Amino acid sequence: MFVLKIMVETSARHIHLTQEDLDTLFGKDYKLTPKKDLSQVGQFACVEKVEVIGPKSSIKMSILGPVRPETQVELAKTEARSIGIDAPTRMSGDLKGTPGCKVIGPKGEITIDHGVIVAKRHAHFTPEQAVEYGVKDGQNIQIKLDYNERALIFGDVIARVSKTAGLAVHIDTDEANAAGLPGTVDGEVIL
């Protein structure tokens, strides 16, 4: 059988910020300091960190750049529970009705009334890669993994097709641990 492989990356908890919120947290006209380019074209992990405060406790996380039109916190369910936030599983940007939190930076703090989510697992394809893999934007695919005696098949992986995509599946740390992943690995696409 012909097997289509795809890189599976683990997204650690992180925050996306608007320029306005970045300014409040780090000072006026602040510019993020890129630390590492991500697989998605133009996206980067930053040196800067913030503290996200929930009703039970708080947790530090990195900022992902560049700035976005809306501030968004992405964390794993285990982490959300530990800080006392009942975050729903959503695709990035689908923030309506999600819980908020307080965020503290070195120069100030913000309170968002929504924007805290557990990211829904998804796979990025360019239009050309989507043709090659036989997937359509929004399609629900499966990814098979077999590592460290925790073999599993993730269903409900949403294909996202965009010109700036880097071919990769993104899962959170709970999912990576459930699959026993030692780091970035290759998975097998099942349609």
Next chain:
Amino acid sequence: MFVLKIMVETSARHIHLTQEDLDTLFGKDYKLTPKKDLSQVGQFACVEKVEVIGPKSSIKMSILGPVRPETQVELAKTEARSIGIDAPTRMSGDLKGTPGCKVIGPKGEITIDHGVIVAKRHAHFTPEQAVEYGVKDGQNIQIKLDYNERALIFGDVIARVSKTAGLAVHIDTDEANAAGLPGTVDGEVIL
């Protein structure tokens, strides 16, 4: 198709203690206080809690009774990482070469040189249930789940057959979160 269902329970982090370690932590000839019976015959969650100390931080957990021949800490990979312990994925009781930790109770503390594990996912059957489900002790089975837009199929689920079994699959909190489970659910056995 004939579908075999099985209850899937999430094991939160916990510790099993020897009577000797229990005495050190809670006082001589201490008797555990049962809080809730578990699905496995004779096993119970206790009112008592201890603090497990790793190199990075510590975490509180309940004791599961009755006392055992060997002290064993079971926690999810996310939790092990957060306290700084690189715990391997093992079946309960398979503790050779596993890392240790310090444990603090109200009356004293112990240091174990091994016994910290991430539990390997498994399914309990009585001999009669094993026949009904068509599984053998030690067999690697799959469990299909479909909850909260995080459908998945867990592979590497080890069947354990014993007379005192309560029919159930046991997974940890990382696995439960990866599967979007709202609590105890039914899964589907795939052989």
